[in-house]
Amino acid sequence: MASEAFDVNMLIGGQAGQGMQTSGQLLAKSLLKLGFYISTLQSFHSRIRGGHNYYQIRLASTPINCMTRSVDVLLAFDENTLWEHQGELHADSLSIFNSEKIKVDHGKLKGRLLELSMSQVYPEAVTDEIFTNVVYVGVLAGLLNCPEAEVESVIGETFNKGAGVLEKNVAGYRAGRKFVQDAKVSNPRLTNVHPEKQERSLVLHGNEAIALGALAAGCRFYTAYPMTPASTILETMAHYMSQAQVVVEQAEDEIAALNMVLGASFAGVRAMTGTSGGGFSLMVEAVSLAGMLEIPAVIALAMRPGPATGLPTRTEQGDLEFAIHAGHGEFARVLLSPGTHAECFYQTTHAFNLADRYHVPVLVLTDQYLSDWYTRVPEFKMEQVTRDYGPMVEGKADYARYALTDNGVSPRMVPGRGEGLVVVDSDEHTQGGHLTEDLAVREKMVKKRLQKIEGLKREYFMPEVMGTGQDTLVMCWGSNRGVVADVVAHFQQLGKAVTWMHFKQVWPLPEERLRPLLSAYRHLVMVENNATGQFARVLQGETGVTIAQRILKYDGKPFLFEDLLTALEKLLV
Amino acid sequence: MASEAFDVNMLIGGQAGQGMQTSGQLLAKSLLKLGFYISTLQSFHSRIRGGHNYYQIRLASTPINCMTRSVDVLLAFDENTLWEHQGELHADSLSIFNSEKIKVDHGKLKGRLLELSMSQVYPEAVTDEIFTNVVYVGVLAGLLNCPEAEVESVIGETFNKGAGVLEKNVAGYRAGRKFVQDAKVSNPRLTNVHPEKQERSLVLHGNEAIALGALAAGCRFYTAYPMTPASTILETMAHYMSQAQVVVEQAEDEIAALNMVLGASFAGVRAMTGTSGGGFSLMVEAVSLAGMLEIPAVIALAMRPGPATGLPTRTEQGDLEFAIHAGHGEFARVLLSPGTHAECFYQTTHAFNLADRYHVPVLVLTDQYLSDWYTRVPEFKMEQVTRDYGPMVEGKADYARYALTDNGVSPRMVPGRGEGLVVVDSDEHTQGGHLTEDLAVREKMVKKRLQKIEGLKREYFMPEVMGTGQDTLVMCWGSNRGVVADVVAHFQQLGKAVTWMHFKQVWPLPEERLRPLLSAYRHLVMVENNATGQFARVLQGETGVTIAQRILKYDGKPFLFEDLLTALEKLLV
Amino acid sequence: MDQQAYKGMETAWCPGCGNFGILNAVKQALLELEKKPQEIMLFSGIGQAAKLPHYMRGHVFNGLHGRALPAAQAAKLANHRLTVLAFGGDGDMYGEGGNHFLHAIRRNVDITVLVHDNRIYGLTKGQASPTTDLGVKTKVQTEGVINGPLNPLALAISQHCAFVARGFSGSIEHLTTMIKAGIAHPGFSYIEVMQPCVSFNHINTHAWYKERIYDVAQDGKHDPTNYLSALEKAEEWGSRIPLGVIYRNDRPAYDSLCGALKNGPLVDQVFRPELIAQFIRHY
Amino acid sequence: MDQQAYKGMETAWCPGCGNFGILNAVKQALLELEKKPQEIMLFSGIGQAAKLPHYMRGHVFNGLHGRALPAAQAAKLANHRLTVLAFGGDGDMYGEGGNHFLHAIRRNVDITVLVHDNRIYGLTKGQASPTTDLGVKTKVQTEGVINGPLNPLALAISQHCAFVARGFSGSIEHLTTMIKAGIAHPGFSYIEVMQPCVSFNHINTHAWYKERIYDVAQDGKHDPTNYLSALEKAEEWGSRIPLGVIYRNDRPAYDSLCGALKNGPLVDQVFRPELIAQFIRHY
């Protein structure tokens, strides 16, 4: 089936509990089944019912790196949704709603309207509102001209409970579809929207990619205290508990979680925890402990807007400097900052390798946007995953956990394997691991622990760079990769000499290697989801290269394509 | 009594529990009573008995800013002490010990020896070792030629328990004194050591100065969990509990401590907590909370070597960057870094004022050295202490805790005073303090909270600068002021063009005002008690001025005069 | 004054949530005690339960998950003239905040704490809480809960908590009485409130509770001053669930023992510079 | 093998400290159970008590103040073939670490915990601990302790802790028996050890304890499987102090319930990439 290039953005909005998440997911699932490239953005309030939530689905003929603001189809479950999103509509946009429930002054609404009388379209959905979702799925599927049978098969998979329920759902779907065909809505943007079948791709969100990464790395112990937006890593891991022989335990608090990780890791298994800023705050003492004990630990830090409780269901990149310096005393650590789902997966496997090879805490830094970002991506390959457990020995009787070595890394042993004893101590300690107040030993141990930073810098994941010319460099880290890549590509197509650079590791920074890279450009721009330009400050501090321009966003939402487009346009004139 | 310039360094060493702390304190007390300028350094192991501990007393004819390495008189309670400190002796040093307990090969010992047979000098001290201390006090007092009666009066004050005990102590003291007079030890350094009576001075350690500062600021609530070296602030506050109407409560953990401070402060009283790095790690979430709630909070952070438990009874300045960035999310805070006992006192009072005027957490950053540094200082003046509670209102019914203002600071009200209600919330909130998910409000509130940084920078305590010429600038912060001042003065006297600068506030830094100050010098040197040069990095990052030279020490001990002398000599050739 | 005097912002709870009943009882109790909003300080952590203070009028300190109690105790000590209440869920108070709960019982500051125990993590969408029953499956406890459930009443009684009661969000009148008694009792008053969560707890529903609850006061047999029989009552769970004052004693409150509070609320104390000058001169 | 097999570094405790007796009993128990140092993992926090693992031979994890239990439980789950013991003081385990203690009881992982209860903060030089008696004056509690002392035994029993015993550092043989029984008992075994601190606790001295202790097992009357009588025993304090197994039950240990451990210790599981590839393809 030949297909033209297309790019459609749909927004389904209403109150929490009204089920527009079900519609969205059903539709997304169907579209995905059909092989579309889709990507979704969910905007939720921190409540279970009510409020204004929405679910955005973008589908396109090429892989999608970010979300757009401009809405082509608006499906409103309540009146509020109509008004809230007027600013995102264009003249051709189509707003769909049940005119029996929503009565509005048409003149005030932008774009075109497709009103539906539910009692006529599918009376069953008036009796039981639960069937509203599937009607709208029909409407949208009809609009997009999706193959009928395939959507029905998804519906079949979803509602395989009681025979009656499934039938009513299929009927509702067909009714919605029929309605839209009868209505003969035409929209150039919505025709010829046909997928090319994508082989071997996955549909998941960032947290699932991280959990799969942990499993692929051989993680055997995952413990966390629930915290949005990190909880779904815990839930995904819990799903595989018995199957994958991984202990998944909900800790009494975050302090316990990281101390448990260290205990499990000490005993010889790969272990991980995940949380958001508030929970990470509570882990800080144990981060310092990991530094002192030199025990591998992997921590997923899914950021949300702070300080304190902040906006629990929104996104921000506000904890970077905190994470870089978290924990009293001086010790080495690594911060990885994946920008794609594939990086979520592979960087998590790397995190375990780095942790094991250097015996340091490694953070995988994401944010709510990436955590919840649900999209289609190429399949992750187990063949590309290595598991490097670092230097290990079967301990002789004189085994010394902190034996001084050339690179500050002392071979580990698994307690119980061999004659040696593994002794680790949070006090300053001897090579054997016992507490000491010998200040000459102290000096040696400080050097040993800090020496690892050199090794880590040598192994730094250099940033991804795309573009030519030495004029403007637009930099970002973590979840902003997609939007920066797309917006900069847009300018590149317009012939601008602009390059983008994505940092998938933000600490430690090999200043010597980065300096020439940055100095090569005339204008440096940093794009971040925080209010003070944290990575710009860190990068500037480390390299000494001034980063003059910062594009910042800190209202809890990710950059949409248009946001960055507008901001960059001003800089690129 | 005329007096020549003098400078004597005595070291009393032995095992914990042997009582050399008693001797040291008794002697110190006597010397202080006599009006000497003295200063002490205590080196303790983290245990109650045994190990090698020592007590160093330096006395001089002028105020003492730091301690020296070179020891003039070594009083050894055990053999180990003799050997441990050989490296600090010079040809004229006098080593004193009980030859009945310590048998050593004289040839191997440096300097001169004064051996004493306790059974001959004071047999009572053989029967009951408790009297050993006072004999040595006699020996040292005799050596220093202290007025006999005055030392006896101190002994009288100290041992007023039972009549028999006092008499035996006085007798022991006299015996020691007689012994040293009979022995006719002569030492040019120890003659003509006469104090000038110092009027209106205090003898205390840094933590007592901080506690007094808190009381002088009107602190009414102090809560902490015991942690070396901060515990003595808690203990000093507890001493005044009923007298000063200050609730002093030992919290169940550090998390509770800072959350309690916020509760008390919310209710309208000045409140404070104190801890060391490990405890501060646990407070980090509540630091972020203070930033979000905009509740004044004062935290004393007395640093010790980390990571983790580290060296609990030693000193380090290793938590600076951690403290600057502690807490998730972005918000304003202040870090004061007193360098003297007077600064401990006055900066603590300022801390309360800044906290109240900006509604931010303020940290008073010290370290074990300054916390425990016991010395004579000029009296603190209550007349010089202001108490500025910041903008307060008696709340009308429409009182809004987070009303938007020009400078980001919204007037506070005390709950219960007036009609208004005080509502604070750790979620993002409206001006009225209630939780909101309005993202436009979010943006305004972020700006409000961060705007305070500008005000705080305007009120920055500019560093103290001493010297002329634009060649070399030696910088430091916190407890290193004394040693840097003395060593640089030494080079200045030698005619070197070198200046010292002490930062008594390390965050936030007004980069615009500091840049020209630093750029004026050709060579910049930073002296710090940590392994990575944290303040140098911060200052460089903020101002963009490169600080090429760092003198670092991280073995758990403070810089002694000679340490810095040697290090600076190399740089100043 | 009527309940309207306490009306706060619009609620964001699910329709049918047990929290509404608790909110109702709290307002009613304060009304009956004639406490003005200006005379009460309401503390909470984070969770569905912890939103309650926003839906009331009073001074509000909505702090961190698990940390309501330290702030509440300190505020009371700073101004013991005001009435202090704290609210939180089972995760908030027994999980993240377990240590503060334990030590607040020991400290015995005169505050009243309501734990809205829906036996689940509501706000974070349905993970097990410390009180979730053995075997219950959730998205995290995919093979069923294997940690023994906490018995918070037994915990409190075992440490001689000054006042321990149990209420039910569906028995508003009874709960109102408990809250009033808790506020009246000097020292740390703890009220465990059984609360259905219609979204995530499909076991301990409103009907489930209705079938089981009974008032310990009804037959006059339970002596709440008897430590062991109180512990016995605290163990009762299953076909019959006791409501009411399970345990109380007359330990003096911290506020009455603390030397620094002898002259009245801290917040009213006048600063005396000469006193501090005197301390200073002592060094 | 003899006790020498467990000899670790030189101790730094004060002469006369009760910790010596505890160390002795631990070594003796392990000896009698024929555990090689390679077969035991010893966890501790920070404090005088928490130094114990350094004075032994075994795998040692000396972590943070208050945080021994999370690490110990996790290590056991990572390798449940090894014997896990944890040690800490009253401040460590009941103060800073109170929440972990509470939830470790619920989790019931098969480890054995000794709390060296000297009723004071030893290492930090004599502040009150959660178990310090009312009225005791210290440098911080300058007007005497006003917080009610914790009753840790009652706490543990109230939550149906699998094994609860009390020992005395001065009754080494008895303590040895308790430790052996604790190790043998599946699930979380908690042994409260009364320990004199000669430097900072001048009330609860060795002699003070000697005068008061008695063995509950002696008259055969105490039934440690009876919840209420165990709680009654836990309340006994003053002229007579009971030693021995105060409470136990046969709750299954976490280790035996956890699906992920069915195939043996985690640490021995072989990584199966094809399994993960299968999971991945499912998305």
Ligand SMILES: Cc1ncc(C[n+]2csc(CCOP(=O)(O)OP(=O)(O)O)c2C)c(N)n1
């Ligand atoms: C430090 C920290 N960890 C985790 C969270 C996330 N969180 C918010 S509420 C909550 C638990 C909610 O359960 P509960 O306390 O029982 O209250 P409920 O919603 O059931 O009323 C959690 C885990 C948080 N806000 N802060």
Ligand SMILES: Cc1ncc(C[n+]2csc(CCOP(=O)(O)OP(=O)(O)O)c2C)c(N)n1
């Ligand atoms: C987070 C943290 N807070 C405080 C301390 C300081 N600290 C070390 S040991 C200790 C308490 C010691 O008392 P206990 O646990 O009863 O042990 P003991 O020394 O009496 O055996 C404290 C408060 C610390 N190391 N870490």
Ligand code: SF4
């Ligand atoms: S999720 Fe449960 S506890 Fe939360 S508001 Fe809904 S019903 Fe109430």
Ligand code: SF4
């Ligand atoms: S201080 Fe007390 S507990 Fe610590 S070693 Fe000395 S006697 Fe033992």
Ligand SMILES: [Mg+2]
């Ligand atoms: Mg709950």
Ligand SMILES: [Mg+2]
């Ligand atoms: Mg103790």
